[in-house]
Amino acid sequence: MKQFVWDNKYNVGIKRFDEQHKQLIEALNDINKAMEDKWDKLAIAQVINNLKKYSQEHLIEEEKFLLDIGYPHFDEHKKQHTIFKEKLAKFCEDFNSDRCLLHFELSVFLKNWILSHISVVDKQYSDFLKSKGLL
Numbered sequence: 706m707k708q709f710v711w712d713n714k715y716n717v718g719i720k721r722f723d724e725q726h727k728q729l730i731e732a733l734n735d736i737n738k739a740m741e742d743k744w745d746k747l748a749i750a751q752v753i754n755n756l757k758k759y760s761q762e763h764l765i766e767e768e769k770f771l772l773d774i775g776y777p778h779f780d781e782h783k784k785q786h787t788i789f790k791e792k793l794a795k796f797c798e799d800f801n802s803d804r805c806l807l808h809f810e811l812s813v814f815l816k817n818w819i820l821s822h823i824s825v826v827d828k829q830y831s832d833f834l835k836s837k838g839l840l
């Protein structure tokens with residue numbers, strides 16, 4: 706499967722967050738590779754663990770930042786993060802119950818998140834910062 710490649714149009718302009726967002730692209734590529742490797746189970750466990758760490762670190766950090774800058778769409782943004790965390794918890798459960806198609810569903814979920822959250826919703830706070838002359 707073709708590797709998903711980071712595009713500069715996904716940049717929010719805050720180096721730390723851009724670096725963290727790139728971790729999701731790595732996770733997506735890892736999961737796609739695991740599918741090719743006969744649905745490697747160990748690899749998906751690793752990806753799920755990384756995503757748990759990601760949500761504990763990055764999402765919380767981003768929310769704290771948005772509060773600090775007085776971002777007007779904070780509540781909607783946080784709601785999306787909550788949905789991400791709930792989905793992830795469901796993927797963990799599914800992993801423990803050995804459900805098939807998990808790799809595929811996780812791959813679709815990550816790709817959608819990159820294309821709809823990182824490159825659209827996260828970009829909105831970047832635009833907000835620019836409009837305030839803060840970026």
Ligand SMILES: [Fe+2]
Pocket residue numbers: 767782786822826827
């Ligand atoms: Fe976000």
